[in-house]
Amino acid sequence: MTTTVSYRPRTGEIPTSPGVYRFRDAAGRILYVGKAKNLRARLSNYFAPLSSLHERTRRMVTTANSVEWTVVGSEFEALQLEFSWIKEFNPPFNVQFRDDKSYPYLAITLADDVPRVLITRNRSISGARYFGPYTKVWAIRETLDLLLKVFPMRSCSDATYRRAEQTGRPCLLGEIGKCAAPCVGRISKEDHKSVALDLASFMSGNDVKFTADLTRRMKEASERFDYESAATYRDQLAAIETVLSKNTIVLPDTVDADLFGLAHDELAAAIQLFSVRGGRIRGVRSWVVDKELDLAEPELVETVVHNAYQQSAGRGSDGEKAITPPKLVVVPTLPEDSAELERLLSELRAAGGHRGRVTMRVAQRGDLAQLAETVNRNAQSALASYKTRRSGDFVARSQALSDIQEALGMGDAPLRMECFDVSHLGGTNIVASMVVFEDGLPRKDQYRRFSIPESTDDTESIYQTLSRRLARLDDERSARDERDERDVDETEDAAPRRRFAYRPNLLIVDGGQPQVQAAERALRDAGIPTDGPGSIALCGIAKRLEEIWLPHSEYPVILPRNSDALFLFQRIRDEAHRFAITYQRLKRKTDITSVLTxxxxxxxxxxxxxxxxxxxxxxxxxxxxxxxxxxxxxxxxxxxxxxxxxxxxxxxxx
The missing domain is CATH 1.10.150.20 (5' to 3' exonuclease, C-terminal subdomain)
Structure with missing residues (x-):
């Protein structure tokens, strides 16, 4: 393997100043954009010996044909330029954001002569104030229906409003008191706009003011025996309290903050964003990030936060208006350039017409830390759901099986795959697991767990486990020997099938070359080839770099980072690991109890x-x-x- 790439610049040519660098391929396409406090120090990491680089970094460096850089005056300028170029060129090796959801917002068109409140997924209405996003459209519709009792402003379409003006008759909402009916002059346009501003203020978190004001008006009306007005204020107060009860108080009512949760693995990350205004959760958003290079969490957080506020001349990459950052942004880990990022977010806040500097921090204790933990748990659940949903999709499964067949050079698609993992406690309580996937889906009734009485290392444990599995490939013999399966402890389901169903197409072991060689030895000793007639394909998946190792192969198979095949490999490997660890912990608990008693x-x-x-x-x-x-x-x-x-x-x- 070549020590490094041919286009590596001389070390003395690279400046030590802050700047932004770009890797290009032979066609001139920008592959990756990055920033650095010290360009020379950062770029030297990419031109280390290729064998020492992370696999995905090595792939980017070898795909590129040249590198260039631009020196800037400060780290802050480098941050601005980096994100500007990422938005402009969309480099394939930078973090790719994929949000397949279109979220509903509550919008108030304050720039209109007669403002309107509406629920919309369109974020580009000129002069509108947006609140949200909300995860469920029915929830915000229910909330708006209650709010119109307190803030009876226009919510009808332009056509309906013009028709009411021409006929002199209000629509149904005007008749039932959920609109002040400016269309027929029941309220002036100026007073109606005041109602719209009050609703915007309430949605921004100033609910305590309105609750106190309505309470005062209700008492005053009651004291002067104006019971009809008092009843109206009472109903409005009840509506406000109902709305507020749907947004649980989680923090003091002075707190405005955005809390980011992050869960990630080698290929993808799930982000959860809770928007807290006036101490209540006003909006929730989640999306998925594709990772190409192996980014540390601080770097990933930096990109996630910036993308969330969509900085690009006040607009996002899809033309939507940028979301204004609050004064407090809570993240799981502070980025290295947090001071520069705070400055950038503060400028975005000022551009949105808001005062105050943006502060980023990690929540350490109290209610804020508890809420941050909830956000992180939601992110972890979202990542698990994303991977399960992707693996469960029929088209994705079919593509994954086809890709695995091609990548491993198999004659047929691996309709039945069995994956093996070993777990132990300091060399004691050694156990192994076998999980089964058929047509890309788990068959938990056919999972198996093995106790290994004695072993020298993981490779010997793999050999023993595979030997015991392969001894039962004959279906008829398995049926005859059903009464004698002492080497198989149990399945995961409560009512297990005591047979190994049928011959697998592919055996997978958790590990690299040593584990694959041990598994191949078990196959060889059982008289089963790994290719040709009567064969069973074999591979191993190494966790650190997600490489697929084959028998007798000097180099691993590298699957595309977003391929359905790699997702399926990951899922079956993770399931085997989970199943083994669960059994090992069960034995550990039993073992420690027997030792102590x-x-x-x-x-x-x-x-x-x-x-x-x-x-x-x-x-x-x-x-x-x-x-x-x-x-x-x-x-x-x-x-x-x-x-x-x-x-x-x-x-x-x-």
């Missing part, structure tokens, strides 16, 4: 107290005799016995 003076009740006190076996193993003695019912002598019995064991999952 063998100590004189320890019964099941005290064992439960110990595990409840320390929270986990790992914490108990690390505890000192003094700490163990603090548990109720555990004296110094028993504490020393427990420590001596557990101390030699190492912890950690394999």
């Amino acid at each position: 063998a100590i004189p003076g320890l019964g099941p009740a005290r064992v439960r107290d110990l595990l409840r006190h320390f929270g986990s076996v790992a914490q108990l193993r690390r505890a000192s005799p003094e700490a163990i003695a603090e548990v109720r019912g555990i004296g110094p002598t028993i504490a020393i016995a427990i420590h001596d019995r557990l101390a030699p064991s190492a912890s950690g999952d394999g």
Whole structure:
């Protein structure tokens, strides 16, 4: 393999100033845009020996044909120029945002002569104030219906308004009191605009003011025996309280903040954005990011935050108006250039007509931290749902199986795949899992878990597991030997099938070349070839770089980062890992209980107290005799016995 690429510039040619760099291919297309505080230091990372680069970085560097850079005056200018070029050129190796949702917003057309409130997905209405986004259109419709009782402004279309003006008769909303009917002169246009401004103020978080004002008016009307007006104010107050009850108070009513949640793996990331205004969650948005290069979380957060506010001369890449940042932006990790990003967001806020500097921070404690944790959990759930949905789509599954067949050189599509993983606790409690996917979907009734009494390392464990699996390939023999399956512990479902259903097309092991070689040895010893007639294909997936290793191959197969095939490989590998870890932890719990109950003076009740006190076996193993003695019912002598019995064991999952 070549040490580095031929177009590498001399080190002395690269300036040490802040700047923006661009990698281009042979056709001149920009492949990647990045920024740096020190161009020389940053670019030297790309021109390290190719074998030391992350696979996706190596692919970008070798695809490129040249690199160029532009020196700027400060890190802030570098940040601005980087994002400007990313928007302009959409380089394939930069983070690609994919939001397949069109969110509903509540819009108030304040620039109109007679403002209108409407629910829309169009973010380009001139002079409109937007609130949201909202995840459910029915929820905002229900909210608007309540708000019109308090703020009876126009919500009809232009055609309906003109018809009412011509006929002198208001529409139904005007008749039932949900519109002040400026069309027929029941209220002046100036007063109607005041109502629209009040609604915009309420939606911006100034609900306490309106609640107090309505309460005061209701009491005053009651004191002067104007019970009809008092009843109207009472109904309006009830409507406001109903609206507010739908937006749970999570923070003090002075807090305006956007909270970002982020969950990511090697190929994709899910982002969750909660918009809090006046201490209440006013909008929720989620979207997916495709990762090409291996970005650290701080770099990913920087790009995510910038994209969320769509900076490009006040407009997003799709022509939508930019969302104005609030004073507080909460992120899971602070970017390296957080000060410059805060300055950029502050300029966007000022451009949106709002005062105040934007601050970015990580929530550490209190209600804000709890809400941030909720946002992160939503992001994790969204990523899992995204991967499951993509794997579950019939067209995507068919494409994935076809791509796997082509990439591995198989004669047929792998309609049945079996994946194996090994887990252990410091070399003890060794277990293995087998998960089955048929037609790209999991068959949990055919999952299997194996106990491995003794093994030297992971490759030996893989060999033992595959040998036991391959010994039962004959369906008829499996049926005859159904009564004797002591090597197979159990399936995941409560009512397991005790047979291995039929011969797999593809065996997958979690690991690289060593694990694949061990699996191939098991196949060879069972008399089964890995290619040709009667063969079973074999591969391994290495987690760090998501490489696919084949037997007798010097280099791995690299699948495209967004391919359905790689998503399917990831899902079956992750499922095998989950299943193995679950079984290993079950055995660990049983094992530690049996070890502890063998100590004189320890019964099941005290064992439960110990595990409840320390929270986990790992914490108990690390505890000192003094700490163990603090548990109720555990004296110094028993504490020393427990420590001596557990101390030699190492912890950690394999």
